[in-house]
Amino acid sequence: MRVAIAQMTSGSDPSENLRQVEDLTRRAAEAKSALIVFPEATMCAFGNDLSAVVEPLDGPWASGVRDLAIELGIVIVVGMFTPGSEGRVRNTLLAVGPDVDTSYDKVHLFDAFGYRESDSVQPGTRPVTFPVDGVTVGLATCYDIRFPALFSANAKQGARINVVCASWGAGEGKIDQWSLLARARALDSTTFVIACGQADPAASGLDVEGTAPTGIGYSTVISPLGKVLEELGAGPALVFTDIDATETDDARMKLPVLANAQAF
Template sequence: MRIAVSQFSPGDDPGANAAVLVAQVARAAADGASLLLAPEGSIVSFLTDPQAPRRVAQPLDGSFVTALARASKEHRITVAAGTFVPDPGSDRVHNTLVVLQDGVVAAAYRKIHLYDAFSFVESDTVAPGADAPPVVEVDGVRVGFATCYDLRFPELFRVLSAGGAQVIALASAWVKGPLKEEHWLTLLRARAIENTCYVVAADQAGKAGIGRSVAFDPFGLQLLDLGSADIATGSVTVDLERLAEVRKILPSALHRRFRIDPIPS
């Protein structure tokens, strides 16, 4: 199974951002990919304008998701992309990773861990989700999904792998800063190794995002790096025989002695 990775820097116009992704969906499908993974918050540029999510938030049947759903159906490919959805209980929004299959919403993950770190306060405009991230079957492969700051919480990735994920796909808008690229690459490789699964990450680039959309195999071997390009796509092949081989050599999942339980909110 092939996974295509989208790296780009969204602008202020959700329609224009959707058009970029629709074009990438078409190319990914033509190249034989079963899944296109796009960055967190692909609907709008929000790293330099934290209020943007409030201005452009749409329900899941809004124009942004609808455009991607049509592309998913037309090209027979699963699409995962970040958007912002209004929170009916407040003036905040939900940072939502939507997974589209055959033109319909297969999953919608509301980001649990909000990025209140490195002087950024995501919780000012975003309400946290309450449900565990999903695992979705894509062309016979079980793919778990997570969003950006989730990467710093290994227990979430362990929940996904324990739930059967063979691949974990991370949609991100990883902000530039001292040691941020080092953290990004180190944590992604660690999540792949400790869970013996493929890890694929799509990141925003441009003025504020680091880019560096990458993929690692279950042994931590790097398979992809899109560098700092403002817009780029790449793809990786998920080899289930390789996955089984690594898990036979390193059966660490069978050696666990601790259970992961959610902390009450």
Template structure:
């Protein structure tokens, strides 16, 4: 399967973001990609979270997702993108990754579990956490993808749960906040989650200045198959699923995993 990670520089202009998603999707489809992954907050983004995210929120059957579904259908791709989803709390929407099948139907929606309350920011002041910590997966072309968002990458338990739920590719959408060693951490943690679980990791990250870029695709042994720099763009890689089986034969980490209990 050929997978693309797209790297836009999203802003608070929803129409412009949707146009950029459509443009990069067309480019990815032209490169033969079957699945195209966009980052967290692909349809609405600012340097810091504020009350405008609530005003930008829409339900998953609203106009923003309808446009994403149309783009998926037009290019015959599975499209995954970060949206601001209306929640029961009017002032605190969900940070959601929505996946659309080639026929435009909603294949999955993952609401971010681990909100970014770190580095002096408090995502939880403006965003509601997922009501459930259950792993979310979807199938595309016979391949199972597991959804993760940004700060989730620092919590290996979620990646492990997705692998045990059958995920062969961790589809990671991010807007990784810049800072000292942050690019190194993004690449290291992405490789670690691939190695930890003997799966592929496809990580799409927002471009600078809001984020760090460095969108990537990593194989189950930690080999970087594709990597973008700081500029907006698209990169593709062919995923050889036999690589998962051969890696797990050598390192049967999923089969052998035992989670120690912290309770007496």
């Protein structure tokens, strides 16, 4: 399976962000990718009024992504914001394409490092997986990467690939943490981990104020045994990686952590 990783910088205008999605997806389809992964908050960058851009899964922004995926015959995973309750939104990953139409609401909210996502975002409650070319893919969003149980739950539902879409917060040691956590979650679940983050706005010459997590780049692809297969830098990029999902079988024979796990 060829997977495209679209490390981009989202702005405040969903229409402009959708134009970026279309351009990158067309390039990925031309390269024969079965799946393209975009960051968390692709629809609108954090630090903006999310309640002003929120829309349902059948709204115009999501429908634009859906129509593009069907036209090009590619599965798109992309971060957006959907309606919640009590004035909050949901931090949603939309996954659409041939025979795929599902979504995942971020379970673990980023109430850390001086930022409180839960003030404006309502958490999800369940893991979500879906098939691409006969391979099951699980979903996770940003702060979720610090919680192994979600990745193991996806694996137990058949996932051979876990996709993590992020808008990782900058700060001392955060790049190292991102890389370490991606490798750890691959080993925990013996799955490929495709971790796609927002590019660092500074790498595009953009100034960002406040504490909102707007991305650091360094998207990565990790093997089921923790090997780094791809690692990007800070700036925007589109890269492709070919994944043989059957490698998870070999990994699980050598490292049967899912079979050996005990409940306490």
